[in-house]
Amino acid sequence: MFSILDEEIDMFQCFLLDWYDKNKRSFPWRYTFDPYKVLISETLLQQTNVEKIVEPYLKIIKSYKNIAELKNADINHLKDIFKDIGLFYRADRLKETADEILQFHSGIIPDTWEKLIKIKGIGYYICSVVLCFGYNKPYAVLDTNVIRIFDRMFGIKSDKKRPRDDIKLWEFAQTIIPEDRYVDYNYAVLDFGASVCTMYNPKCSECVFSNTCFYNNR
Ligand code: SF4
Known part of the structure; x- marks a missing residue:
């Protein structure tokens, strides 16, 4: 199982949610709890x-x-x-x-x-x-955007052919979602991957993690 320090988890959640509060995207299917x-x-x-x-x-x-x-x-x-x-x-x-x-x-x-x-x-x-x-339950999401963020932020890589099916990545994702704002956190990580930590040309110079991110400080 992948692991990182509790301090890194706290920092990641805190900065990401703060970014999300200012940059969240709005779509008709969000926050329906349906x-x-x-x-x-x-x-x-x-x-x-x-x-x-x-x-x-x-x-x-x-x-x-x-x-x-x-x-x-x-x-x-x-x-x-x-x-x-x-x-x-x-x-x-x-x-x-x-x-x-x-x-x-x-x-x-x-x-x-x-x-x-x-x-x-x-x-x-x-x-x-x-x-x-x-259903408003604390389950973490994991898609290619989230996998890329884990790789760049924490240097965590899957050795599986299909990382989306890697149970170790799913377990890791589950360990780092917050106990309270898990819905916001999941939307935040998806939005962040879609608009800042993009596959090509990530916006590192304006990123809230620019000083701590593994990829930007390698
Ligand atoms: S600094 Fe760059 S690579 Fe690191 S999380 Fe931010 S956008 Fe992604």
């Missing part, structure tokens, strides 16, 4: 620019208000909503996921990791965001 809306938005967000999904997201939640309506959705209509963002397999996946939730969970998205992770189409990432953003 697991259905989180499931829709996060499925749309996969491999897609966040600005592009606002319209499809609003169309889906307007057309299909819950899991039962989504399960019965006209697949051609659903795919038509995806026409501007591509990756049409996500429309099929959403319907399959809704079908399973309707069949085995009475149409209610489960609120435990153990039940959620068994549902077809739900992986570690969707599981953690549904629990955190949808």
